[in-house]
Amino acid sequence: MRTHTAPRFIECEVCSKICMTTKLLKKHMKTHTKDRPYMCNICSKTYKRSFELSAHKKVHTGVKNHICNICGYATMYKANLEIHHKRHIMEFRLHCEVCGKGFYTNSELQGHKNVHTGERPFQCDVCGKAFIYKHYLTTHQRTQHPDFQRDGRASLSRHYECESCGKVFSYKKSLLLHVSSHTGENQAFLCDICGKALTSNSSLQCHRRIHTGEKPFVCDSCGKGFRNRGNLRIHQRTHTGEKPYRCDQCGKSFTQRPTLVVHKRYHTGQRPYRCQLCNKGFVSKTLLKTHQKSH
Incomplete structure (x- = not known):
């Protein structure tokens, strides 16, 4: 009315x-x-x-009863599964005006825009460090300040005390990470940008290149750059002709394992990627995207 x-x-x-x-x-x-x-x-x-x-x-x-019928992804929430399904069919509701990248929710789009502007609107109440994405801030607070809630007050959860130095933590996982600093075993290396924990310093340095855009490993043949040596090695096979991954049914060889996995689906008849409009199945997401343009 x-x-x-x-x-x-x-x-x-x-x-x-x-x-x-x-x-x-x-x-x-x-x-x-x-x-x-x-x-x-x-x-x-x-x-x-x-x-x-x-x-x-x-x-x-721990019950995840909402399961994707395409790839087997499982989640506790129906809404998460609905968003996940859209990722298979590339059904973007919103697009970035700068680069055209597609997103499913407005919060994802707004967070992405910070990448272009350089703005860091999510600030830690404890140390003042700012982040581009809200989940980066959440991860930072859980790993760096486990004894404080989002409003800066001391947490009311149960406490876990370190037997070596007496430091108290609100989460058992935080205590285990702290204990490793005394023993030197299983030390966690934290990314200062997003708070992600890595198992080694070399893994941390490689991970940081995702944020900086650095690609130090350059192909001698074509000049293309990569974040790690493994991806460069795979790329170089396109120049050398090396194909180490061989199909055990027909003998055909491939430069990458994922390509072999897709190829084997032609033998088995498996079609995990399905069109939501006509239910036609495909062996890869790329073929599904090409087909969807016909609709």
Whole structure:
């Protein structure tokens, strides 16, 4: 009825978002507050809304009953599976105005735009370090500041104490990573950009090239660059003609293992990539994309 009566919309004083009713405005205002009244009774993690807590509790059950019929990907949440399906059929709802890259949600698009602008809007409340993506900040806080919640207060979860130095942690995993600093075993090397933990310094240096765009391994034949030596070695086979991966059924050889995997599907009849419109199956995602253009 509001579409006929032309109602007066209510504007959020913080971000200027327009809400249809006072109830919706009140619900929206929770996004601006730091209050997190809903706490998990298992791990003490807190949330702003009750439905977020209900969704979180599925993590403790470990049950992933939403399964992709194309690749076998499993998730606890139906919404995640629906987004995952769209990745198979390349059904992008939004596109970046700068580079044209496609995305499924507005949050993904907004985070991607920070790559072009260089903006780092997600700042750590504890140390002030800023990040491009929100999940980078979350990972950083969990690994670097495990004893603090997002609002900077001390965590109310159970504590794990190091027997060597007495330092206390809120997560067992954080304690195990810390203990390795005393023993020198299984030391974790953390990326200072996204917080990802790597098992060696060389792995960390290779990982950082994803953020910097550095490609130090250059092909002598064509000048193409790569982030690691392994990818360069695979590429060089296109010049040398080397094909180490051989099909045990027909004897055909390939330069890469993934190409052999796709080839074997012609023998087995397996067609894991299916068109959502006509249900026709394909051996690879590339062939599916080509087919979808016909629709």
